[in-house]
Amino acid sequence: MTVQADIFGEWRGQVLAVRSGRWRPERDRAFWHAQAARYDAGQPELPNTVAWLRGRLAGADSLLDVGAGTGRLTLPLADAAARVTALDHSPDMLAVLRGKGPPAHLEVRCQELADALHDPGLPPHDAVLAAWSLAYLPDLRAALTGLLRLARRDLFLLEDDGLGSPHVTLRRTLAGQPRPQRATGLRRALHALGLPHEHLQLTETRELTFPDTAALLAQARLPLPDAEVLDILGPYLTPHLTSGGEGWRYRWAFDVHVLRVRGEGA
Known part of the structure; x- marks a missing residue:
């Protein structure tokens, strides 16, 4: 029980300490309002990650992408399932996704994750994907247990431990800012909940x-x-x-x- 209290308390404390206040939904929506139009141009492609996920989605009838944003992963994975739901609380990010002409079997749903986890109108899916989507949720325990209720077959969590570009890593070091250990935090949380899981690291490149x-x-x-x-x-x-x-x-x-x-x- 002590381990559980430590990781979930630590996660909450780190989220609430973020100076931008993005743990408040209105602050996060404002952030994405400003970023949506140029978001895709600043993001690397993830071909190895997409290929791995596609292989694990074989036979899945439905996919729920939590924090789908502009469809960075939703769209390249859309043909892997007969029914796909893209969930995000930013109408601006979802507008970019809609502008890409998603397939007819992809439902776009604008809703707060905390609300969606208790919404009977959102049914369970064979697979649930949460890629860099939990960073500003203070209640990690509720998020993970809620996502698992929605995942009939697989829950996929994608994160990193703050090791991004060499210049940003060095900038943080020089400023004395510890890099966020979110991937490690998620692993600790799953252990605390007694949830066996597979963990792997996929290497991508940015240029x-x-x-x-x-x-x-x-x-x-x-x-x-x-x-x-x-x-x-x-x-x-x-x-x-x-x-x-x-x-x-x-x-x-x-x-x-x-x-x-x-x-x-x-």
Whole structure:
């Protein structure tokens, strides 16, 4: 019981300490209102993650994507199930999804997750996917147990432990900001709930290109001399020619943590 109190209390404390206050639904909706139009352009593709999920969805009749947003994962997985529900509380993000012309068997549902978990109008699905969707929910216990009630066969949780781009990782280190350990927190929570699960790390890659050194340094925003920044990022950089001269190709690998919990009907 002590372990349970620790992880769920820690998670709640970390969420409520976020300065942006995004644990308040209205604050989070305002954030996505500002981000929706440019969200997709700033996100890497996840081909290895999509391929792995597609393989595990074989034979699933229905899929619920919680925190579906613009359909980053919902749309490439949509043909893996006969019925798909994209759930999100941001009307702006879902508007982008609708603008992509989703298939007829995909239902778009705008609703708070906390409400959806107790809504009899949302039936259980064979598979439930929550990809980076629980970060600002203070009550992690209620979220996980509610999602499991909706998952007949599989619950897939996707997260990371804050190891993103090399420049952001270094920026956090220099600022003395600990990286969020959300994937580890989710694993601890599942253990606390006594839920056996499969855990794996899928490697994806991200690449950015810059027309010149000034653009690269502006992206990095590191409080260090330019030469030192270039030296630190050197292992991830490749010079390449652009119309204006010599630019940079900036490429790194990152891990997606996948937690798979089998439902009662599995």
